Amino acid sequence: MDRKQATNIEVKKNNRNRIFRYICKNGTVSNPDISYDLKISLPTVTQITRELIERGLVKEMGEMQSTGGRRAKALAIAADAGQAVGVDITKNHISLVFTDLMGEIIKYERIFKPYKTEETYCREVNERLEHFLEESGCRSERLLGIGISFPGIIDLEGRKVADSHVLGVRDLPFVSISRFFSYPCHFLNDANAGAYAEGIRAEGRERFFYLSLSNTVGGAVFGNGRLEHGKNFRCGEAGHMTIIPGGEECYCGKRGCLDAYCSARCLSDAANGKLDAFFKRLEQGERSACELWDTYTDYLAIAVNNLHMVLDCDIILGGYVGSCMGPHIQDIQEKVAERNTFAESGGFVRACRHKLGAAALGAALEMIESFIEQI
Numbered sequence: 001m002d003r004k005q006a007t008n009i010e011v012k013k014n015n016r017n018r019i020f021r022y023i024c025k026n027g028t029v030s031n032p033d034i035s036y037d038l039k040i041s042l043p044t045v046t047q048i049t050r051e052l053i054e055r056g057l058v059k060e061m062g063e064m065q066s067t068g069g070r071r072a073k074a075l076a077i078a079a080d081a082g083q084a085v086g087v088d089i090t091k092n093h094i095s096l097v098f099t100d101l102m103g104e105i106i107k108y109e110r111i112f113k114p115y116k117t118e119e120t121y122c123r124e125v126n127e128r129l130e131h132f133l134e135e136s137g138c139r140s141e142r143l144l145g146i147g148i149s150f151p152g153i154i155d156l157e158g159r160k161v162a163d164s165h166v167l168g169v170r171d172l173p174f175v176s177i178s179r180f181f182s183y184p185c186h187f188l189n190d191a192n193a194g195a196y197a198e199g200i201r202a203e204g205r206e207r208f209f210y211l212s213l214s215n216t217v218g219g220a221v222f223g224n225g226r227l228e229h230g231k232n233f234r235c236g237e238a239g240h241m242t243i244i245p246g247g248e249e250c251y252c253g254k255r256g257c258l259d260a261y262c263s264a265r266c267l268s269d270a271a272n273g274k275l276d277a278f279f280k281r282l283e284q285g286e287r288s289a290c291e292l293w294d295t296y297t298d299y300l301a302i303a304v305n306n307l308h309m310v311l312d313c314d315i316i317l318g319g320y321v322g323s324c325m326g327p328h329i330q331d332i333q334e335k336v337a338e339r340n341t342f343a344e345s346g347g348f349v350r351a352c353r354h355k356l357g358a359a360a361l362g363a364a365l366e367m368i369e370s371f372i373e374q375i
């Protein structure tokens, strides 16, 4: 194949991809819509959409509303042409999310299942997963794979979970988990998965930092449709930034880490382990809850300000606390603005969009996106 042929194939693939993503984003569209908005000639668009219809990835939906003249064919994504499932493994639970090419959560479930590095654990998770897929109406020939979110350092080169303090795991090869499942598995860190869910289908391509405030604190940098992994796959591990030298002990063994001050447990421990009960008390103006929130947001503001100083991008608060943060985001924005040297407002801090099952969704979406990339 000469260079010109290779370039033509590349251009066509690129156009096909843009067209597919355009239909994904806009719902029901026509060939002239696509041609106009993407500035690709109508004959090229028509040829590519015909090809996508033949491959079962796009379907015809009758005709568009007429605006005079001949009615154009209405086209939409055949959403179930590709499906994926995400599994978020935490210390005590697994969360499952089933999604299709449109990337919405079709089914979500959270199950109490304490983690064990044992075969029985993997077998039980697989059984639960198969049952969940059956209930979701999954068609196995269309299932692209399983995205597995894990709370630890995911070494994509060494194909192993390099380290998970929370689960007590070190150098665990992916294959020791994936061999129990019947579909291709892809692993990623939980904060990365949350960030991926937040960013991959968002408007705009701007970089942001995702601070995951769950029972452990993690983080991820996402921009231009990609996660940043770092030299050792530890990019964004904000939970172990020192906030108070010599401060509270962190589960990692060091003192003064952000995790010791801003994990969801710092709040839920005051309400019998129930984070929503803590927020209820806060909303009712209960004094002890308000005081704890005040202390919590003081520390959080330090971390957010530090991250913003280094990265100069939006900071999204995710994880369990981020999911409940909505009505209280102003508290943190004000404290961050006070700390800010450059007198900005704290508007760059916001609560996450995806609340339930964000990490499992992100893990599933990585499978969906790598499929779309190949279209």
Ligand SMILES: [Zn+2]
Pocket: 239, 240, 250, 251, 252, 253, 254, 257, 259
């Ligand atoms: Zn630590």
